[in-house]
Amino acid sequence: MEKTSVLIIGKYAEIECNIQRYESHFVVTQVNNLEEIGQIRKAERVKIKAIAFKGHSRFDLRIIKQFPSLVIIANFGVGYDTISVLDAKKLGVVVTYTPDVLSDDVADLALALLFGVSRQLSLGLDWIKSGLWPIRGEMPLNKRVSGSTCGIVGLGRIGFEIAKRLESFKVKIHYFSRKKKNVSKDWTYYDNPVDLAKSVETLFVSIIGGPVTHGFISTEVLKALGPKGILVNISRGSTIDEKALLNALEKKRIFGAGLDVFENEPNINPRFLQLGNVFMQPHQGSSTRETRQAMGDLQFNNILHYLGSGKALTLVPEMQ
Amino acid sequence: MEKTSVLIIGKYAEIECNIQRYESHFVVTQVNNLEEIGQIRKAERVKIKAIAFKGHSRFDLRIIKQFPSLVIIANFGVGYDTISVLDAKKLGVVVTYTPDVLSDDVADLALALLFGVSRQLSLGLDWIKSGLWPIRGEMPLNKRVSGSTCGIVGLGRIGFEIAKRLESFKVKIHYFSRKKKNVSKDWTYYDNPVDLAKSVETLFVSIIGGPVTHGFISTEVLKALGPKGILVNISRGSTIDEKALLNALEKKRIFGAGLDVFENEPNINPRFLQLGNVFMQPHQGSSTRETRQAMGDLQFNNILHYLGSGKALTLVPEMQ
Numbered sequence: 199m200e201k202t203s204v205l206i207i208g209k210y211a212e213i214e215c216n217i218q219r220y221e222s223h224f225v226v227t228q229v230n231n232l233e234e235i236g237q238i239r240k241a242e243r244v245k246i247k248a249i250a251f252k253g254h255s256r257f258d259l260r261i262i263k264q265f266p267s268l269v270i271i272a273n274f275g276v277g278y279d280t281i282s283v284l285d286a287k288k289l290g291v292v293v294t295y296t297p298d299v300l301s302d303d304v305a306d307l308a309l310a311l312l313f314g315v316s317r318q319l320s321l322g323l324d325w326i327k328s329g330l331w332p333i334r335g336e337m338p339l340n341k342r343v344s345g346s347t348c349g350i351v352g353l354g355r356i357g358f359e360i361a362k363r364l365e366s367f368k369v370k371i372h373y374f375s376r377k378k379k380n381v382s383k384d385w386t387y388y389d390n391p392v393d394l395a396k397s398v399e400t401l402f403v404s405i406i407g408g409p410v411t412h413g414f415i416s417t418e419v420l421k422a423l424g425p426k427g428i429l430v431n432i433s434r435g436s437t438i439d440e441k442a443l444l445n446a447l448e449k450k451r452i453f454g455a456g457l458d459v460f461e462n463e464p465n466i467n468p469r470f471l472q473l474g475n476v477f478m479q480p481h482q483g484s485s486t487r488e489t490r491q492a493m494g495d496l497q498f499n500n501i502l503h504y505l506g507s508g509k510a511l512t513l514v515p516e517m518q
Numbered sequence: 519m520e521k522t523s524v525l526i527i528g529k530y531a532e533i534e535c536n537i538q539r540y541e542s543h544f545v546v547t548q549v550n551n552l553e554e555i556g557q558i559r560k561a562e563r564v565k566i567k568a569i570a571f572k573g574h575s576r577f578d579l580r581i582i583k584q585f586p587s588l589v590i591i592a593n594f595g596v597g598y599d600t601i602s603v604l605d606a607k608k609l610g611v612v613v614t615y616t617p618d619v620l621s622d623d624v625a626d627l628a629l630a631l632l633f634g635v636s637r638q639l640s641l642g643l644d645w646i647k648s649g650l651w652p653i654r655g656e657m658p659l660n661k662r663v664s665g666s667t668c669g670i671v672g673l674g675r676i677g678f679e680i681a682k683r684l685e686s687f688k689v690k691i692h693y694f695s696r697k698k699k700n701v702s703k704d705w706t707y708y709d710n711p712v713d714l715a716k717s718v719e720t721l722f723v724s725i726i727g728g729p730v731t732h733g734f735i736s737t738e739v740l741k742a743l744g745p746k747g748i749l750v751n752i753s754r755g756s757t758i759d760e761k762a763l764l765n766a767l768e769k770k771r772i773f774g775a776g777l778d779v780f781e782n783e784p785n786i787n788p789r790f791l792q793l794g795n796v797f798m799q800p801h802q803g804s805s806t807r808e809t810r811q812a813m814g815d816l817q818f819n820n821i822l823h824y825l826g827s828g829k830a831l832t833l834v835p836e837m838q
Contacts, residue, residue, distance in 0.1 A: 211659055302664035306687065310637055313630035317806070320643060322799040327791060331784035331800045339531055342806040344622035366686035367626065464651035471647060479642040480651045486637070486662040 201225045202505055203245040205265075207232060208252025208274065213487050214494040215250070223502060224248075232261060248272065248501045251281070254463070259285040270510065272500040274493055275484070276300055276356075277434060279407035283516045292517050294500035294510045298355060299492040300484035305359035307483045308402055308432045311456025312348075314477030315428050316341040316400075341453075344368050349398035351391050351415070352405030353379050356432070360402050361385065372398050391415070395422035400430060407434030417442040420452055427452045432483050435461035444469050447476060458483050521545045522825055523565040523587075527552060528572025528594065533807050534814040535570070543822060544568075552581060568592065568821045571601070574783070579605040590830065592820040594813055595804070596620055596676075597754060599727035603836045612837050614820035614830045618675060619812040620804035625679035627803045628722055628752045631776025632668075634797030635748050636661040636720075661773075664688050669718035671711050671735070672725030673699050676752070680722050681705065692718050711735070715742035720750060727754030737762040740772055747772045752803050755781040764789050767796060778803050 204224040206215060208231065220226045227242055229235055232255045235243075247267050251257060252274035259282055262268065271286060273295045283293050313319060318340045324330070325337045348364050350357045350373040358381070361371045371385040374394045378387045388394040391414070395401050401423055405411050415429070415438040423429060429452060431438055440461045446452045454475035460466040463481055470476060484493065496512060504510040510517075524544040526535060528551065540546045547562055549555055552575045555563075567587050571577060572594035579602055582588065591606060593615045603613050633639060638660045644650070645657045668684050670677045670693040678701070681691045691705040694714045698707045708714040711734070715721050721743055725731050735749070735758040743749060749772060751758055760781045766772045774795035780786040783801055790796060804813065816832060824830040830837075 209655055211656075213659065302688065303662055306633065306663045307637060310630065310633035310639060313626065313633065314639065317627060317630055317802070319630060319634065319639065319799065322802055323640060323643075323797075325800045326786070326798050331786075335529055335784070336531075336805060337800050337802055339533065339805050339807045339810055340802070342623055342808040343626045345808075363686045366683045368622065464655070466646070466651075477643075478646050479639065480645045480657050482637070482642055482657055482660070485656060485659050487659045488662040488665075490659055 202247050203227065203242065203267075204248045204250065204501060205229070205235075205238070205246045206250045207235070208250075210252055210274070210494070211490060214252070214274065214490045216494065216498065219498060220250075231255060232257060235261065235264065248505060250274065250497050250501060254280055257281040262286055262289055262291060270294065270501060270504045272497045272504075272510075273514075274497050277407050278514055279434060279436070283514055287517065292504065292510055293514045294497075294504070294512050294517075295514050296493040296496045297512055299496055300489050301355045301359045303486050303489045304356050304404075304432050304483040305363055307458055307479065308356075308360045308404070308430055308456075309363050311430045311432070311458060311477055311479065312343060312400055312402075312428065315430075315454040315456045315475070316343045316346075320477055346370075346399045347372065347397065348400045348402060349373060349388075349394045350402045350404060351394065352403065352433070353381070354404060354406070357402070357404035360404060391419050392422045395419045395427065396424075398423075399426065400428040403429070403431040403433050403437055405433055405437055407436050411437045413437075413439040413442075415439060415443070417446075420446045423452050425451060425453060428454050428456065430456040432458045435459045435463060440467065447473050450475070522567050523547065523562065524568045524570065524821060525549070525555075525558070525566045525585075526570045527555070528570075530572055530594070530814070531810060534572070534594065534810045536814065536818065539818060540570075551575060552577060555581065555584065568825060570594065570817055570821060574600055577601040582606055582609055582611060590614065590821060590824045592817045592824075592830075593834075594817045596624075597727050598834055599754060599756070603834055607837065612824065612830055613834045614817075614824070614832050614837075615834050616813040616816045617832055619816055620809050621675045621679045623806050623809045624676045624724075624752050624803040625683055627778055627799065628676075628680045628724070628750055628776075629683055631750045631752070631778060631797055631799065632663060632720055632722075632748065635750075635774040635776045635795070636663045636666075640797055666690075666719045667692065667717065668720045668722060669693060669708075669714040670722045670724060671714065672723065672753070673701070674724060674726070677722070677724035680724060711739050712742045715739045715747070716744075718743075719746065720748040723749070723751040723753050723757055725753055725757055727756050731757045733757075733759040733762075735759060735763070737766075740766045743772050745771060745773060748774050748776065750776040752778045755779045755783060760787065767793050770795070 206228045248270045344367045347370040353373045353375040374388045456477045458479045526548045568590045664687045667690040673693045673695045694708045776797045778799045
């Protein structure tokens with residue numbers, strides 16, 4: 199029997215994608231990104247039944263239609279906002295993602311970003327490297343994290359993990375989500391992000407990306423957060439009105455921001471590089487070896503199970 | 519009635535030392551450090567009953583004897599290893615410190631240092647600043663914090679706070695202290711630091727400084743920690759055999775270190791600056807505005823209460 203054809207799209211670290219394992223089950227084609235799919239010969243392309251996708255380019259109807267045998271797109275990551283899920287659904291293509299396995303890492307990084315801003319870790323590193331310590335003495339005092347009041351915008355898996363960690367720092371938890379959640383009665387619910395931002399010292403953004411949440415953290419939310427407030431974003435660059443954020447940071451209308459995600463990453467707005475009140479990471483929320491391996495395993499197993507039994511392990515919510 | 523004379527030694531940020539408050543109760547003399555006490559006129563010096571001390575120079579018998587009316591040395595900070603407490607005691611001088619108020623901040627920074635090393639925050643910052651992100655893509659994968667196994671050397675106030683925080687990251691807690699403590703049964707006790715180091719991925723050092731613990735984290739402990747192990751030190755530079763640590767870091771016999779404290783700080787060994795596997799801060803464990811104000815308040819209140827009623831609030835353990 200002929201083996202099924204699978205296309206792997208994206209730049210994977212070795213630990214993220216076990217090619218030998220794919221090849222032991224499937225006929226494998228590989229390209230670095232969506233732009234390169236034009237290089238695949240038509241005879242191959244029309245046979246491809248599954249795509250293992252890693253990337254942040256738009257995976258839309260035009261692309262899906264180029265694969266007439268396609269039945270599954272298995273996304274590497276929990277954010278699948280660039281995949282046109284509804285178009286896929288209409289064409290009978292299921293979309294899977296890799297939830298849960300990365301929540302701990304992303305929540306960990308959210309805390310690290312808060313420390314980066316509050317405790318001025320970047321200034322501390324420079325204080326030593328530039329030799330300022332013996333000359334100017336102690337670095338300037340900074341801001342306590344423990345005992346502060348934090349707000350979580352979006353209490354999904356990752357937001358919940360952020361809140362659980364913050365609790366151990368004696369932080370008072372406030373949150374916004376579409377509905378009140380069945381969580382600790384010590385956590386305070388808000389039905390809108392502006393009132394939440396008014397009540398907290400730090401605002402964590404952990405909502406999904408995509409058109410629905412575009413610019414959700416608006417000028418108004420940033421204004422409510424105020425000149426002592428810290429914004430931490432580990433979701434998607436698109437969830438924040440980035441122009442409003444840059445203005446707020448430049449004019450010190452908020453205290454600072456911890457950012458792992460940006461619009462147009464990796465080509466981020468150069469205005470960010472001029473700021474002293476940001477602590478930035480290059481979208482590395484899930485990028486530990488342990489988690490990336492688990493994500494790669496789940497991506498592979500979604501394809502293996504769906505092609506074998508018609509049952510995927512982790513369908514995106516729109517498919518469930 | 520003549521006001522009591524108080525000497526304030528050290529470089530304090532404004533928020534750390536409320537001079538107006540001192541002056542409303544006492545006759546106040548101020549010097550920047552112990553070396554400057556020679557500048558105080560004898561007529562003043564012999565009247566000084568209380569010293570508010572901030573610094574890391576040796577405060578020994580020779581210095582104490584220069585103040586014949588002295589009854590209290592109120593240290594700013596929880597570490598008082600440079601003060602000759604037993605000499606003070608013999609001369610009837612009590613020594614106080616500022617415990618508890620800084621435990622949260624120091625524990626917070628300990629966690630931040632772990633993230634700094636494990637999640638390679640310094641590399642992440644550089645990845646963005648140097649423009650590598652668009653050119654080389656994702657930064658190299660790093661190491662998960664959540665779910666790891668951590669060891670605490672010294673389960674005092676700060677060690678305990680570190681452990682409580684780590685628990686929320688689903689970390690398995692192991693610890694060494696002189697005696698087994700009455701803590702969660704999920705925490706594993708070791709009666710020596712070598713066996714502890716063998717069993718964990720990260721080792722936090724939170725023991726007191728001074729001669730007794732000098733070089734406590736020895737070559738043998740570092741060897742037991744091994745090439746995948748991370749060392750975090752928020753105690754004193756002296757608690758680690760620093761030459762052994764530098765050798766281990768240079769030869770990658772341990773994975774990395776997060777360090778807030780050093781021997782001879784602020785003039786730290788320049789070999790540290792050549793390392794890619796350290797995440798360093800300039801002894802800023804307690805340096806938040808909130809905590810430094812609380813430390814200054816406690817230092818002042820120790821003096822006020824002791825001179826008023828003969829009862830200090832927070833005597834160092836040797837005085838209790």
